[in-house]
Amino acid sequence: MSNSIFVIAEHLKGKIEDVTYEMLGKARELGGEVVAVLLGSGAKGLAGNFNADKVLYVDSPALADFNPEAYGKVIASLVKSHGPKMVLVGYTSQGVDIAAGLSVDCDMPLLAYANAISAGSVTSQLYGGKMNVESKLEGERFIAAVIPGAFPAEPGKGSGAPVEDVAAPDLSGLKVLFKRLIEPAGGDVDITQASVLVSVGRGIQSADNLPIVQALADKLGGALSSSRPIVDAKWLPKTRQVGKSGLKVKPKVYIAVGISGAPEHIEGMKGADCIIAINTDPKAPIFSYAHYGVTADLFDVVPALVEKL
Amino acid sequence: MNIIVPIKQVPDLVEELQVDASGKDLDREWLKYKVSEFDDHALEEALLLKEQHGGSVTAIALDGEDIDKALFAASAKGADRVIKVTGDFKGASNHTAAKALANVIKGMPYDLVLTGVQSVEDRDGQIAVLLAHYLGTPHISVVTGVEVAGGKVTVHKEYGGGVVAEFEASLPMVLGIQAARETPRYVPVSRVRQAMRDANLEEVAGDGSGVSAGSSISRMFKPETGGGAEMLSGSAQEIAGKLAAIIKSKM
Structure with missing residues (x-):
């Protein structure tokens, strides 16, 4: 196990989602080496203002847009090879398709709906926000699926970090293919x-x-x-x-x-x-x-x- | 097109929730349960796909509170088979629940597994994705559209801001359903009662051993209200007067 905290960066339409900065800031507070994990195609520049110690960047045409299967495979392979003590994923549409699979593939406990995180425990917001549930981890390693807005974004912004290019694993033969993004119909009140x-x-x-x-x-x-x-x-x-x-x-x-x-x-x-x-x-x-x-x-x-x- | 729909019962949040004496669980004595709303959407989407393409819909659930009623309701709505996975799943983690479901489902022919994208109790992750990984099939979550043609499935996955990603995938796969294309159908109690008499509730022994959440609940507590709202009281007229003044001052 390494002393690093992986933060899975999330982006949509060429823009980093706020939850990424919120998790980077939280990771800083928790201590250890903060490693942002960025997947994309020609997207390295998106890491320019991360407050992190290192960025692991994986580039492939198959990663240009989020794909549950491709992203899942790449992130699992990075977690297996680097052995971070903690992985933070957004509890977002993309993150829901990453976190639980990572838990199974890498045999790491997962706590979802996370709104508070410390070394040995995570608090989850359950029952539609009517109850908080604090969980104690059996081991040191875990994954938390973090609710957007749970932590401030500003501490996660900085001047970037050294980017380490990592070769993508074999992504041929994917069963899930991204086709297109569909924008909501306009014409209504904004x-x-x-x-x-x-x-x-x-x-x-x-x-x-x-x-x-x-x-x-x-x-x-x-x-x-x-x-x-x-x-x-x-x-x-x-x-x-x-x-x-x-x-x-x-x-x-x-x-x-x-x-x-x-x-x-x-x-x-x-x-x-x-x-x-x-x-x-x-x-x-x-x-x-x-x-x-x-x-x-x-x-x-x-x-x-x-x-x- | 064979579709399997795992469903589960969850506490009805309309009821007031209390922490029990252990401080680690809900006081469940008086809790009312209902089918998780997203599972209801998954069942609806499955029934609509069957109506379009033929085939069968099988609703499956782990044994638990009021589960027979939930399965009979699924039967009344149009599920061809209803299966209860027996065993002690009280307080089981989602990892264990998904493993137990996977052990049963992997022996059944299926093209799609549709289940709710999330539930109000997913402490250790969402069932759809856990299940997919135990089954070794691909998955897509937060799904608001499913179309099947020529052995392929076109899936709409919802992001924020109403943006939707379209994927094409081969079958079989697991989908975490956010919303069916239609409002889940309603069945009157009389038809659920009829299903209780006529439907065959199959029972299969389940086993989710060998996996664990890797954590346990140390404390359950109501969120602090963080200052909370200044509550206005009085008659409807008095409240309306106070609200009007507040709104005008903030605009």
């Missing part, structure tokens, strides 16, 4: 530009009730957004979804109506200047992130609020 968002969740109960919250958004000159279940139910288009798989928003005022506040949603809106939550459940996690909270029925409060404004 919720990332709205200064006021009224965001609606399961508490709205039915698509027929949407005009109640739309009226509030209209009154405030803002836009209507939502949590994932509303989009899955096709009550609102994908362009309105706030959260991990939706959009990240930072409006001046964010009014969460009938949203419990699962971690995936919080990830998309916690940067708002003023968060107001209306929910019937006083224990809803959203109240931990809101500046102002109301435990009441949205069907009473929202129409009353429209009248007062």
Whole structure:
């Protein structure tokens, strides 16, 4: 085992994702040699502002875009050959396809939904953010799948580090092939530009009730957004979804109506200047992130609020 | 097209969660359970694929709280086979659960395994990817679209910001489903009851030994509310008045 901490860098459309810097910063704090692992094709330059001791860079046309199979193979081979004590992976769409496979292939324990990490223990945010679970590791080595936003990004930024090119293992005969990236359809309201968002969740109960919250958004000159279940139910288009798989928003005022506040949603809106939550459940996690909270029925409060404004 | 759908029951988060006397687990005595919502989406996508291409859907679950009911509900929705993997899986890690599922699934013919991308209890990683690696098949997670044609599968994987990556893959493979293309179907209780009478709930002895999470829970606790929200109280009118003033001051 080496004393190094691997941080698996994540990039999309030629840009490093913030979770990479957040993990680099955390790795620095934990101590030991911080090794960023970057995979891509002609992407070496992306490591230019990493705060790391070393960058392992693997270049191959097969790694140009994320591919669960190819990335999984390359990262497992690097972990096997270098034997880091710790591997940090984002708990992101890409990271979900890396972390658990690495755990099996390299026989290292994995702790997911990580929001706190120390040498011998990791805290996972479970049950939709309603419980934290601290786990004690049996050995020293482990993988943590880190929730984006759990740690600050700034400490992970620096002036780069020596880049060591590592030859890619044999990637012929892949069963999974990347075809293309599909951008979301445009033409709808851009919720990332709205200064006021009224965001609606399961508490709205039915698509027929949407005009109640739309009226509030209209009154405030803002836009209507939502949590994932509303989009899955096709009550609102994908362009309105706030959260991990939706959009990240930072409006001046964010009014969460009938949203419990699962971690995936919080990830998309916690940067708002003023968060107001209306929910019937006083224990809803959203109240931990809101500046102002109301435990009441949205069907009473929202129409009353429209009248007062 | 033979599709296997591992499902599991998880605590219903609508209920208030409490830590038990050990300080390391939920107080499960009064907990209500429901099928993990992403597994529900996986089952829906599997049923839609079967309706398109023919074949069979098999729902499979490890023994656990209210699992018979969940499997009978899957049968009522249209699963052709429902299998309960018996054994003591209480408190089992996802590594152990995935290994036990893999041991059963590897003896069955399948083209696709669809299961939920995540659950609210995935302390040691997500089942779909663990299962794929124990089976030795490729995998894609966070899947919002599946199309099968000519022995190949086209898969949509969702990133942030609504961006979707399209992959093409050969079968068999494991997919971690984020959302089915349709809202998961609803079956009335009467049809679940009928399935309880008519459906054949197969039982297979399971074994997930030989793997472990490599960690154990040392403490479970509610997150600190970190200052938390300033709670406004009063009648709906009074609350609306206070909110209006706050909103105006922040705009």
